[in-house]
Amino acid sequence: MTFVGLLAAAFFWPQMTHDRKTDWVGAPGPTQPLAFYHHVHVDELHIPCAYCHWTASTSRVANYPSVDVCWGCHKDISVMHPQIKILRAYYLANKPIPWVRINEQPGYVHFVHSAHVAAGVACATCHGDVGSMYTVYQPVEMNMGWCLACHRKLEKKFHPHQAAVDCYTCHY
Amino acid sequence: MTEISRRKFIQLSVISTAIAVGASGCKNEAIWKQEATGQYGGMANKVYPYVDQPGGTIDGIPVYYATTCGMCGAGCGLYVRTMGGRAHKVEGNPNHPVNQGKTCLRGQLSLQHLYNPDRVMRPLMRSNSGGNLQEVDWEAALTKSASALADAHGKAAILVDGVTIARSPTKMRLLQELSTHIDAKLIQLSLVDDSPWRAAAAACYGKDQIPDYRIDHADLVVSFGGNFLEAWPSPVYYGRLFGEFRQGAHRKPGSHGRFVYVGPRLSMTASRADIWLPCQAGTEPIVASAVLNEVGGKGVNAEYAAAVSGLSRAQILHLASLIKDAAGAFVAIPGDGLFSSASVTEAFAAVENLNVRMKSECVMFGEAMLPVENPLGGLRSLLSLVDEMKHGNIDTLMLAGQVNPAYHLPADANWRAAVAKVPTVISLTSFLDETSSEAEIVLASRTFLEEWSDQTPAVLPGGVSLASLTQPVIDPTYITKRHEVDSNNHPVPMMDTREHNDIVLALLSRLRSSSPLETGMSVVRRTWYPQLGVPPDAPDTDESWPNTVSRGGQWRKSHAAAVSMAAASAQDFSAQVPAQDGRFALLLFPHIYHDDGRHANLGWAQEMPDPMSSAVWNTWFEINASVAHELGIRTGDIVRLKSESGYVDGPAVPSPGIHPETVAMPIGQGHTAYGRNATEVGSNPLSILDITVDQKTGAFAFSATRVTLVKLRDAQAGFHAEQDTLVLVQDRPHGAEPPAVKNLIHETAGEWRSGRPGAESKVLEERTKPIL
Numbered sequence: 001m002t003f004v005g006l007l008a009a010a011f012f013w014p015q016m017t018h019d020r021k022t023d024w025v026g027a028p029g030p031t032q033p034l035a036f037y038h039h040v041h042v043d044e045l046h047i048p049c050a051y052c053h054w055t056a057s058t059s060r061v062a063n064y065p066s067v068d069v070c071w072g073c074h075k076d077i078s079v080m081h082p083q084i085k086i087l088r089a090y091y092l093a094n095k096p097i098p099w100v101r102i103n104e105q106p107g108y109v110h111f112v113h114s115a116h117v118a119a120g121v122a123c124a125t126c127h128g129d130v131g132s133m134y135t136v137y138q139p140v141e142m143n144m145g146w147c148l149a150c151h152r153k154l155e156k157k158f159h160p161h162q163a164a165v166d167c168y169t170c171h172y
Numbered sequence: 173m174t175e176i177s178r179r180k181f182i183q184l185s186v187i188s189t190a191i192a193v194g195a196s197g198c199k200n201e202a203i204w205k206q207e208a209t210g211q212y213g214g215m216a217n218k219v220y221p222y223v224d225q226p227g228g229t230i231d232g233i234p235v236y237y238a239t240t241c242g243m244c245g246a247g248c249g250l251y252v253r254t255m256g257g258r259a260h261k262v263e264g265n266p267n268h269p270v271n272q273g274k275t276c277l278r279g280q281l282s283l284q285h286l287y288n289p290d291r292v293m294r295p296l297m298r299s300n301s302g303g304n305l306q307e308v309d310w311e312a313a314l315t316k317s318a319s320a321l322a323d324a325h326g327k328a329a330i331l332v333d334g335v336t337i338a339r340s341p342t343k344m345r346l347l348q349e350l351s352t353h354i355d356a357k358l359i360q361l362s363l364v365d366d367s368p369w370r371a372a373a374a375a376c377y378g379k380d381q382i383p384d385y386r387i388d389h390a391d392l393v394v395s396f397g398g399n400f401l402e403a404w405p406s407p408v409y410y411g412r413l414f415g416e417f418r419q420g421a422h423r424k425p426g427s428h429g430r431f432v433y434v435g436p437r438l439s440m441t442a443s444r445a446d447i448w449l450p451c452q453a454g455t456e457p458i459v460a461s462a463v464l465n466e467v468g469g470k471g472v473n474a475e476y477a478a479a480v481s482g483l484s485r486a487q488i489l490h491l492a493s494l495i496k497d498a499a500g501a502f503v504a505i506p507g508d509g510l511f512s513s514a515s516v517t518e519a520f521a522a523v524e525n526l527n528v529r530m531k532s533e534c535v536m537f538g539e540a541m542l543p544v545e546n547p548l549g550g551l552r553s554l555l556s557l558v559d560e561m562k563h564g565n566i567d568t569l570m571l572a573g574q575v576n577p578a579y580h581l582p583a584d585a586n587w588r589a590a591v592a593k594v595p596t597v598i599s600l601t602s603f604l605d606e607t608s609s610e611a612e613i614v615l616a617s618r619t620f621l622e623e624w625s626d627q628t629p630a631v632l633p634g635g636v637s638l639a640s641l642t643q644p645v646i647d648p649t650y651i652t653k654r655h656e657v658d659s660n661n662h663p664v665p666m667m668d669t670r671e672h673n674d675i676v677l678a679l680l681s682r683l684r685s686s687s688p689l690e691t692g693m694s695v696v697r698r699t700w701y702p703q704l705g706v707p708p709d710a711p712d713t714d715e716s717w718p719n720t721v722s723r724g725g726q727w728r729k730s731h732a733a734a735v736s737m738a739a740a741s742a743q744d745f746s747a748q749v750p751a752q753d754g755r756f757a758l759l760l761f762p763h764i765y766h767d768d769g770r771h772a773n774l775g776w777a778q779e780m781p782d783p784m785s786s787a788v789w790n791t792w793f794e795i796n797a798s799v800a801h802e803l804g805i806r807t808g809d810i811v812r813l814k815s816e817s818g819y820v821d822g823p824a825v826p827s828p829g830i831h832p833e834t835v836a837m838p839i840g841q842g843h844t845a846y847g848r849n850a851t852e853v854g855s856n857p858l859s860i861l862d863i864t865v866d867q868k869t870g871a872f873a874f875s876a877t878r879v880t881l882v883k884l885r886d887a888q889a890g891f892h893a894e895q896d897t898l899v900l901v902q903d904r905p906h907g908a909e910p911p912a913v914k915n916l917i918h919e920t921a922g923e924w925r926s927g928r929p930g931a932e933s934k935v936l937e938e939r940t941k942p943i944l
Contacts, residue, residue: 030215061232066222095663096220104217113232 029137030100034086042131049123049130056123060112064099067091102138103127109170119163125150231256238265238724240627240640242620243278243285244767245335245362246270246406247629249724250279252621252645259283259621259646264408265724268640269538269633271408277765277780279408284774286621286646290847291602293667296614305604305614310670310678317570317613318682320596324567326355329557333573334362334549335768337672340625341542341639342699346676347572348545353683356570359557360549363580363768363839363858364404364508365871366630367550372506372520376528377740379537380546383524384634385503386534387429388416392498394432394491396456396523397509401441403762404508406631414444430498432491434459435509437759437794437836438829440783449491453757453834453875454512454750455481457522459488460504461745464522466492469529469742471522480749482831495530503527503534508762512875513748517868521743531737536634539730541703544628552870554581555863561590571599571607572672573617574770578606579843580872582861584817600675603773605846616669621645623671624692626699626725637730639703641696643721644671700726755878758813759836760857766840772850773843781901782838785825788899791854792825794836795881800826808887808898813837813879818860821884823898835881839874855896 041047049056052069056062071091074084090097103126105111116126124130128139140146147170154163222229229235234253241248241262249268253261262282266273295313296305321328330351337343338360351358366382374380382405387393400410416422417429433445436453451459455477462477464470466489474492478485495502506523510516527535554577560566569591581587591597591610599608600615608614617623625642632638652663670678671692681688690698697717701707703726704716720726750757762768765777772778778789785792793811795803805811811824813835822837830836842856864876891897 055231055233059230059232063231064219064221066225068222068224091223094223096223098218098220100215101217101219 025138025141027133027135027137029102029133029135032100032135033098034090035083035135037083038130038133038136056113057117058114060110060114062113067097102136103142105142110172111170234260237643237645238641238722239621239645240625240642240724241275241279241282242336242625242627242642243282243771244403245339245366245627245630246408247339247627247640248275248279248408249640250275250282251724254645257646257650259286268724269636269638269727270406270629270631270640272412274408274412276408276411277777278767278771281765281771281774281776282619282621284776285602285771286619288603288773288847290604290773290849291619291667291669292604292614292616293669295616295668298612301612305609305611310668313613313615314675314678314682317598317615318679320568320598320613321350321354321356321570321679322683324354324356324596327565327567328354328356328570329560329566329568330356330358330570330572331554331557331575331577332358332360332547333575334360334365335574335770336620336627337573337575338362338547338549339544339627339630340642341544341628342626342696343572343672343676344544344547345699346673346680346695348547350676350680350683353680356568357557358547359553360547361554361575361577361580362549363872363874364511364762365550365866365869366405367546367869368510368516368520368866368871369405369506370546371517371869372524372743375517375521375741375743376524377535377537381537381540382631384536384538384631385410385505386413386536386634387503387505388413388420388422389501390417390429390498390503390532390534391501392430392432392494393417393503393505394434394495394526395441395445395505395507396460396519397435397512398505398507398523399439399441399509399761400505400507401444402439402764403767406629407764409631409633430494432494434491436757436831436834437509437761438784438827439509439761440764443784443829447491449483449487450831451481451483452750452831453759454748456510457519457745458749459483459491460522460526462488463492463495464525464529464742467496467526467529469525471525471745482833495526498530500531500533502530503532509759509875511866511871511873512757512759513750513873514864514867514876515746515748516866516871516873518743518745518748522745525742525745528737528740528742533737535737538632538634539637540628540632541637541639541726542626542628542699550866550870551581551863551872552865555585555865558585558587558590561594562586564593566594568596568598569594571597571601571611572676574601574603574605576605576607576769578610579769579846579856580858582817582863583859584861584863600672602669603847606844609845615675616667617672617675618644618648618669622648622669624673624696625671626696635730636727638725638727639700640725641700641720641723643724751878753878755880756813756833756835757875758815758857758861758877758879759834759875760839760861761836763838763840766838769840769843769846769850769856772840772853773847775849778849778853784829785827786900787823787825788901789853790896790898791822791838791841791857792898793822793881794825794827794830796830796832796834797826797828799832800824803881803883805883806887807900810884810887810896812882812884813857813860814882815860815877815879816862820855820857820860821896822855823887823896824883825898825900835879 052065053062067090070087074087078084130136151163151165234255236251236253239250239252241250248271249265251263251265252259262279264271264273264275294307295310297308297313298305330347332338369382370380373383401407431445432447433442434449434451434456436450438448442448458472458477459481461471462474465473474485474488477488504523504526506520510519577587597611598613599611600617601608602617602619620642622644627640648667648669649665651666653666656664658664673692673695677688677690706714706716765780766772781788805824807825808823810821812819812821837857841854843850845851861877864873866873
């Protein structure tokens with residue numbers, strides 16, 4: 001019984017180290033300066049991801065849309081919504097929205113979005129079902145083992161050029 | 173009291189612990205997500221997207237801008253890689269005729285120049301004389317500057333940086349307008365002055381510019397003190413040609429060009445030579461003259477040159493026979509080693525005489541598409557300005573660019589005493605140095621990566637008509653302070669700087685009481701439109717301008733500038749033998765990274781080991797190894813050099829690669845006020861120099877001083893910053909040199925010893941007299 005108690009204590013013990021790896025993953029996501037409703041845009045309106053994150057297929061990064069992309073629709077749509085009022089304040093003050101970054105690889109990893117989009121990997125494979133998230137969070141621990149699980153599985157399919165497992169594919 | 177059984181106690185304690193820990197864990201997690209500052213930054217890791225994304229920019233895809241390097245006067249073309257509006261990497265412009273896609277270390281350093289924490293961020297002004305420099309707004313600084321310039325009508329002077337600003341057609345046009353308007357003297361200052369070179373070229377070839385030596389066409393290159401692969405005048409250009417010269421596509425397999433270096437020090441350039449002829453310092457032109465005599469020209473005889481220079485007659489005759497064999501595929505190059513007497517121009521002409529005599533096919537001239545009128549320059553005109561300042565004839569002095577007489581002038585010139593008599597000193601600069609930190613008003617100007625400008629390269633490639641354009645690759649107004657907003661909740665810019673041309677235009681408009689009609693770009697465009705064949709009042713939409721900007725300038729083939737060797741004339745040469753007073757000749761060389769001292773404030777320049785000595789973060793004295801052995805000096809021992817006007821201390825580097833009667837030292841260190849990386853690092857040899865001026869052009873002969881040498885103390889074990897500890901990054905046990913350099917040194921030393929048996933013990937005694 002004591003043993004079970006200690007196990008329970010270890011399990012529930014608060015995170016004491018400054019290590020984002022375990023705590024950052026999972027719902028709820030961090031508070032953003034503006035509550036953007038992915039579930040409305042994705043689930044209800046069926047707007048494709050690349051409509052706003054349009055560089056995912058052409059660049060190594062998938063962009064955070066510039067404020068004028070939001071403003072393109074919301075100068076006319078839902079203008080009285082409290083969150084759109086915040087958006088308008090940012091846009092008219094000519095200030096960028098300071099989004100909190102959710103998904104990030106460390107500096108020694110060169111992750112390339114365009115290669116994955118070109119290979120037909122769906123956004124949700126890594127980013128989860130964003131349409132069901134009220135505040136966006138990182139769904140999985142994006143460590144090297146997780147990358148390699150997929151790369152190993154698909155290595156033969158795409159061999160030799162795609163889904164490579166060479167170190168230099170990502171670390172260069 | 174209720175009895176609690178052991179089982180009950182354990183049950184209760186587990187449940188309560190679980191509740192407590194679980195509750196605190198959940199609460200902690202929520203806070204943690206807000207405050208995490210771990211590896212990835214947590215809540216502090218913000219992404220700031222564009223507000224209005226400029227067309228053509230894709231996140232993660234770099235944008236390249238073509239511009240021109242302003243780190244020295246060579247004017248190489250650059251492609252600067254930018255991401256999200258920030259300059260990230262500098263590469264050479266592959267289409268630019270000067271560097272063809274290459275850069276040197278100084279070009280790579282331009283990012284440290286741009287992102288330097290010691291930059292002048294805002295205009296500074298002293299509230300009262302003797303007070304500290306304080307940040308003010310532009311309106312106050314410009315109004316005060318303009319009124320000081322207007323009040324000093326006829327008693328003002330503008331001192332221009334001769335390395336960068338004096339090479340820009342637009343900047344010089346505006347500064348000339350300003351100087352005419354207020355009737356000010358316009359003087360340029362560059363330590364390593366190209367005026368003797370230009371004067372020699374004008375006399376020999378009739379062209380007032382530095383010739384282009386096409387060493388890639390040559391079979392034999394003879395350098396007389398010309399360190400063309402290092403600091404001056406165009407290292408990337410000559411580095412590229414040198415590669416072609418050694419193993420270019422047009423060479424037959426196995427055939428290489430031959431390179432002979434004549435000069436007292438085995439510089440980095442000399443270490444690339446096949447034959448090094450270590451003559452006595454200052455006798456390079458005499459050797460050139462003797463060789464000229466041997467190849468059929470009019471010069472001194474070989475016996476005399478051998479006696480004076482310390483070379484053997486056989487060496488001089490051998491050099492002459494090599495030159496005869498090479499005939500027109502030969503080129504002789506002068507350089508910064510020739511600033512060692514009061515007749516620098518004659519020395520350059522003596523070297524050019526060889527090219528004229530041999531009808532060298534490798535001397536060419538390029539054409540400046542936008543010629544710059546060279547203003548009055550040289551040490552002589554500066555000394556007369558200092559004289560006027562001392563007599564109170566100058567009320568306002570304006571310093572344009574990184575011009576630094578307080579550092580460059582010898583102590584004997586008394587710059588500090590003179591500048592103290594000038595009521596207002598205005599400095600347009602990006603960095604506070606010894607001179608500008610004494611100014612009353614500092615107008616914070618932008619670096620060359622942030623402004624519109626243009627440049628006429630110091631060495632114009634032969635057969636090309638060229639002008640190089642500088643455009644901003646980054647807008648500093650968008651570099652903001654983190655977490656800081658003004659009263660309107662707008663982010664506060666880190667800097668409030670202005671382009672050099674904008675500042676001069678603002679001063680001009682205030683002096684003329686008119687509003688400025690032009691901005692930095694339009695004023696550059698106005699200089700360029702006539703050359704592009706566009707009427708000056710053409711609209712901004714003219715197509716030729718974006719084409720020019722995206723290329724990084726304009727260049728085209730030119731036949732007008734070919735040099736006619738038939739019309740070239742050899743100049744008379746009267747041999748000036750350096751004084752033999754038993755002291756060492758002090759040979760100073762502009763350092764490959766620090767140039768004339770302007771780049772000593774860049775960390776990478778300090779951190780990179782010197783190519784010959786491998787020393788970092790210091791100056792050093794190169795002393796001949798056998799002389800050092802006789803004096804009991806070993807590597808790192810602190811020695812003192814004393815001239816007529818002062819002394820300078822520093823660590824010794826005994827080297828076999830230097831003439832026994834010469835001590836060499838790099839220029840560029842020993843700053844007293846030049847940012848965190850340069851201040852109090854090394855020592856400044858310029859301060860102890862005698863004032864020797866080239867008779868023809870007034871250029872500063874910075875290697876004409878003779879010194880005595882004494883050892884102060886042994887090197888101490890360990891590192892002691894305050895004791896000038898010498899740090900050699902690549903330690904060479906037992907003096908082991910790379911094999912090629914070792915062979916060169918030992919062959920040369922053997923020849924030298926056999927030519928002059930046992931001559932120096934008495935001289936050495938004389939040269940090391942106690943000086944304290």
